[in-house]
Amino acid sequence: MQNRAYPRFLKNFVAAATAALVIAALPIATLRAQDLKIFEQKITTKVLPNGLTLIICSRPDAPVFSYNTFIDAGDVDDPTGDSGLAHMFEHLAFKGTTEIGTTDYSAEKVALAKVEETNKAYEAEYLKQVGKDPKKLEELHKAFLEAQAEAHKYVVPNQFTEVAEQNGASGLNASTGLDETQYFWSMPENRLELWAWLESARLADAVPREFYKERDVVLEERRMRTDSNPIGRLVEQFLATAYVAHNYGRSSVGWPSEVNQLSATEAMEFHSKYYVGGNIVVTVVGDVDAKTAMPILEKYFSKVPPGPKPEDLTTVEPRQFAEKSLIIREQTQPFYIEGYHRPSYHDPDDAVYDAIQDIMSNGRVSRLYRSLVEQQQIAAEAEGFSPFPGAKYPNLFAFYAVPLPGHTPAEMRDAIHKEIDKLKSAEVTDAELQMYKTRARADLLRGLADNQGLANALSEYQTRYGDWRELFLQLDRVDKVTKSDIQRVANRVFVVSNRTSAEIDTETPPAGAGKPGDSKNGGAE
Numbered sequence: 433m434q435n436r437a438y439p440r441f442l443k444n445f446v447a448a449a450t451a452a453l454v455i456a457a458l459p460i461a462t463l464r465a466q467d468l469k470i471f472e473q474k475i476t477t478k479v480l481p482n483g484l485t486l487i488i489c490s491r492p493d494a495p496v497f498s499y500n501t502f503i504d505a506g507d508v509d510d511p512t513g514d515s516g517l518a519h520m521f522e523h524l525a526f527k528g529t530t531e532i533g534t535t536d537y538s539a540e541k542v543a544l545a546k547v548e549e550t551n552k553a554y555e556a557e558y559l560k561q562v563g564k565d566p567k568k569l570e571e572l573h574k575a576f577l578e579a580q581a582e583a584h585k586y587v588v589p590n591q592f593t594e595v596a597e598q599n600g601a602s603g604l605n606a607s608t609g610l611d612e613t614q615y616f617w618s619m620p621e622n623r624l625e626l627w628a629w630l631e632s633a634r635l636a637d638a639v640p641r642e643f644y645k646e647r648d649v650v651l652e653e654r655r656m657r658t659d660s661n662p663i664g665r666l667v668e669q670f671l672a673t674a675y676v677a678h679n680y681g682r683s684s685v686g687w688p689s690e691v692n693q694l695s696a697t698e699a700m701e702f703h704s705k706y707y708v709g710g711n712i713v714v715t716v717v718g719d720v721d722a723k724t725a726m727p728i729l730e731k732y733f734s735k736v737p738p739g740p741k742p743e744d745l746t747t748v749e750p751r752q753f754a755e756k757s758l759i760i761r762e763q764t765q766p767f768y769i770e771g772y773h774r775p776s777y778h779d780p781d782d783a784v785y786d787a788i789q790d791i792m793s794n795g796r797v798s799r800l801y802r803s804l805v806e807q808q809q810i811a812a813e814a815e816g817f818s819p820f821p822g823a824k825y826p827n828l829f830a831f832y833a834v835p836l837p838g839h840t841p842a843e844m845r846d847a848i849h850k851e852i853d854k855l856k857s858a859e860v861t862d863a864e865l866q867m868y869k870t871r872a873r874a875d876l877l878r879g880l881a882d883n884q885g886l887a888n889a890l891s892e893y894q895t896r897y898g899d900w901r902e903l904f905l906q907l908d909r910v911d912k913v914t915k916s917d918i919q920r921v922a923n924r925v926f927v928v929s930n931r932t933s934a935e936i937d938t939e940t941p942p943a944g945a946g947k948p949g950d951s952k953n954g955g956a957e
Contacts, residue, residue, distance in 0.1 A: 467880070468904040475890070475900065476722035478730070482738035483710030486729050487890050487900060489717040491883060495621045497718025498883035501631060502891035503613040504741060505706035508679045508822060516686020517702050519608040520643070520650060520694055525615065526606070527641040528592040529633040534641070540586035544640065547583050548697055550576040551644070555693060580644060587641060596630060599623045603884065610684060610822030612895070618884060621719040625728050632732035635712065638703055640696035647694055654685045662764045662936055670934035671821055673756050674771055674828060678749040680821055708739025713894045717887040749773065749826055756932045761939040768841035770848070770933035771828035772925050774818065777896065783909040784921045785818050785829060790868040791860055791918070792816040792831075792851065799854070800831070804847050810839045814848070824896075829925060841935035855922045859915035872910045876903070
């Protein structure tokens with residue numbers, strides 16, 4: 433759970449500054465005990481009768497606070513046939529409530545019901561395999577568009593966001609991952625009650641406003657992130673190849689045909705199942721006093737519907753028993769990626785995987801960078817990363833490399849395998865292992881120094897482990913990682929039968945091919 437950063441080709445990531453030497457000199461046990469004791473004095477936790485968990489961390493350094501609302505549901509929880517639904521609801525959460533974003537909710541409610549009615553009729557005709565009537569389909573689609581236009585008359589666009597920003601909200605955003613959905617921003621401390629009203633309302637009083645407009649936005653996101661992006665297409669197919677049973681193999685942004693059929697009714701059913709008290713942790717960090725703040729939070733967040741945490745997915749990915757690979761041939765930059773199945777974050781060796789990632793990939797002194805980028809000069813980038821694509825369930829430890837001009841994915845594969853073989857055949861050095869442990873401590877302290885980062889971490893660890901204290905206790909496992917652990921795990925996991933690889937091989941344009949639109953070579957006039 434400690435290292436969640438994806439490589440550059442998946443997510444822009446700015447490496448943090450090097451840790452101060454005084455941090456490196458502190459024994460992990462001392463660091464953990466001191467920091468845990470300090471934070472126990474600052475943190476108040478309360479579980480409300482509806483099951484929702486509130487965490488308040490008092491840090492009066494500046495008159496502001498940051499918060500994180502952590503929903504234990506993400507893309508992996510999308511119902512079969514409805515991929516993209518978790519992401520869709522994240523969009524809806526910014527559309528307002530029965531009190532925000534509407535001029536007349538009573539009338540809007542009737543109009544929204546009409547939108548669902550016309551959509552259902554249109555979809556029924558559209559999905560017919562035989563006997564589809566084009567004229568009827570056109571009429572139904574027209575009625576659907578007219579119903580949307582009628583509902584839009586009552587919409588006050590962006591009112592939720594504007595109210596927050598006019599009261600000092602900054603960094604207002606949300607994210608949908610495979611395993612979770614998070615909402616967050618920072619605000620002046622004298623706007624705490626306003627924030628509590630806003631945030632609790634969109635959890636308890638959501639309205640599927642402008643759903644189909646947002647569905648088009650999500651489809652456009654997919655076109656940009658995946659359909660028009662060679663690496664995006666490759667990664668999507670790579671995961672679909674690596675997984676045969678588990679939802680980690682599905683498109684995270686959603687398959688186009690499924691996203692195009694999502695309805696507001698289905699979004700609200702998803703909300704009713706997952707946006708319940710027992711599945712939500714809300715953390716506030718900053719200039720807040722728990723004695724006065726907790727009653728305010730209780731007042732508003734008690735309105736969230738009660739309910740237990742939904743059951744986790746029970747599908748278990750079967751053991752892979754043969755190497756799998758795929759090749760995409762395009763006129764684009766070559767690329768190579770491979771992955772090996774590994775256990776979830778609950779596994780006792782979770783910190784060992786973090787150590788392997790750090791030693792193989794963290795910075796210019798890492799093994800992959802030194803070998804492929806500096807010494808051999810065959811790659812522009814080379815990294816290993818884990819967990820991928822999620823952490824809650826068994827996932828992948830992956831490696832990738834971007835060849836320099838004149839070099840191929842096959843060279844990347846061979847070079848990566850040589851570095852993996854070294855990891856398997858000989859123990860890492862004392863210096864490499866110590867550097868990992870030093871960086872682990874430094875990363876933790878940097879995260880604690882930032883209100884937003886701390887709020888995010890407290891919510892995540894409370895959700896995943898049932899106790900935010902695990903954020904500090906994880907360092908015990910880091911300290912216990914040995915050189916033999918790394919060698920043992922590498923030999924168990926990085927084997928051919930457990931490997932899935934994917935590559936983009938650059939296709940050479942046909943001889944005589946002209947630029948698109950060149951009529952001399954068959955282009956459009």
